[in-house]
Amino acid sequence: MxxxxxxxxxxxxxxxxxxxxxxxxxxxxxxxxxxxxxxxxxxxxxxxxxxxxxxxxxxxxxxxxxxxxxxxxxxxxxxxxxxxxxxxxxxxxxxxxxxxxxxxxxxxxxxxxxxxxxxxxxxxxxxxxxxSRAEARTFIAFKHINGPHRWNSYAKAQYAARWFKETRDDNPDATLDAIADRIGDKHATIKRMVAAILVLEQADRNGIFTVDDRSTKRFPFSHLYTALSRKEYMSYLGIDDSWSAWVPTEDPIPQNRLTRLEEVLHWIFGYKPDGLDSIISSQNPDIKRLGEVLTSTVAIATLNDRRDLEIAWEQTRPADTRFSSALITARRAINDAVSSVHAFDGADRGLLDVASEIKEQADLLHDRMRKKSEAKG
Structure with missing residues (x-):
């Protein structure tokens, strides 16, 4: 043609x-x-x-x-x-x-x-x-970032990052503040978004993760820039607490922390080449909980072994808190079973064996708790 x-x-x-x-x-x-x-x-x-x-x-x-x-x-x-x-x-x-x-x-x-x-x-x-592209920037950015046809967070970040890089090439002293003003968005938000784009680009260049590697069709980019604003992630990845306030730079993650960056990206987004799903079900509370896991070597080991955020996060809680929570959860489960025991027709002997095991474990638990309580008294 x-x-x-x-x-x-x-x-x-x-x-x-x-x-x-x-x-x-x-x-x-x-x-x-x-x-x-x-x-x-x-x-x-x-x-x-x-x-x-x-x-x-x-x-x-x-x-x-x-x-x-x-x-x-x-x-x-x-x-x-x-x-x-x-x-x-x-x-x-x-x-x-x-x-x-x-x-x-x-x-x-x-x-x-x-x-x-x-x-x-x-x-x-x-x-x-x-x-030129520069001539159209302000109109396009305002329309899609704070205007009637808004882009998703990843598109906003991509656009701002590209604008910043091209501006910086002509003016080394260029800042994101001026771009944020012209876009009509908050300076801190734009900086966090661009910083996250630079982290993704660093991961891509080093062959540890690309957006094509994610395990889901959609790309929850906000998970990443939200995570990178939390001190637990910053500490784990070796970046300063105030890094998002600086002028963004290439390769923000230290070279000796790239393996950790790979872990974090695979946990947040999954990793399709290895058949790994994301461990994040929803940004709140999972991003916060993953950050808390990063503060505990035991919890991290559990996460790597089980790939279950809930189980790993439990390892970050004090033992007495875990115990009381488990006890209350067990009581709730037993109450549910008791309220529906009329549905048991007596035919499944296996369920009776399960009930017997629960009774034995409950008796053992009660005996140990009673002895400790008496010793305190």
Whole structure:
């Protein structure tokens, strides 16, 4: 198929062009892919579908036609290639799928039927060309970080980190505070996010973890930047308590702590190559509990052996607390069994044996506790 002839675009002048003159942005902050890969359009479309509820946009365009409410922002990066879409990738991805049902089927994406007349609304789209990515930054960042179409935390962090690095190349004294002001977000939040991106990049460069290695489809990036703001993780990974307040630097984790970084990332995100699931069920309370585990060598050994956060976390609690908690839990379980004993029909002798064992253990427990209590008295 011959390459489409590109319609010449004046800078900052809205123009209607055919979608085949556009290409999706491989640097889109929404994409959750290893930095070692340059994704093709099919991969980008699949990622946008997974992360950004593309189904809703597909249904809307199929029902109403393409509504040209805002121009796509494009960049002429390569004279021999289509224009790169900096803002509007979801819309372009939806058009690609709605105009190529066979492609959508290959990608495993369900596309709604669309009236022929409505399909004509996708024949041309309005675009506006900018001179550089930097020119479009403030608008795109504000729209997606604190505006009406918010990105997830990973996309925000990716965008801010890339902006910071490119700014720093021109100005070594550049700070994230200025970027946070232009984005419209809190300085501390942006710094924590960018610091976490730098940790992920360090892990990727050292071959210990990439985002492609995670065990789940979605990427709970907030788990990481929340963890890295807690003193237990900082101590375990060898970084200063106030590190997120500094100007972010490459390789924030000391070389002699990379093995520990690998452990932490595998615990938080899982590790698909080895078939390991994440031990984090929910950010609260699991991130806090994992941090507490990191303060105890016994708890860490238990976590490595059992890969069960609840069991490992119990090792961090004082023995008397564990005992009283276990006793109360046992009482609750016995009460539940007693309240439903009418369901026992007497046929399963194995259950009677279990009850006998519980009775023996309870008698032993009571005898030991009574003796200690009498000795205290």
């Amino acid at each position: 011959p390459k489409p002839v590109k319609t010449p675009l004046e800078l900052n002048e809205p123009t209607l062009i055919e979608p085949n003159q556009l290409r999706l942005d491989s640097q889109n902050p929404r994409l959750i892919l290893s930095s070692r890969k340059t994704p093709g359009e099919d991969t980008i479309i699949q990622q946008l579908h997974l992360e950004d509820e593309l189904d809703e946009l597909l249904s809307s365009i199929a029902a109403n036609g393409y509504l040209d409410f805002e121009p796509l922002v494009v960049l002429d990066e390569d004279p021999s290639a289509p224009y790169t879409v900096l803002e509007g990738n979801r819309r372009l991805a939806a058009i690609r799928l709605l105009t190529d049902r066979e492609r959508a089927e290959t990608l495993g994406i369900n596309v709604p039927e669309m009236d022929k007349l409505l399909r004509t609304t996708m024949e041309k789209v309005r675009v506006i060309r900018v001179e």
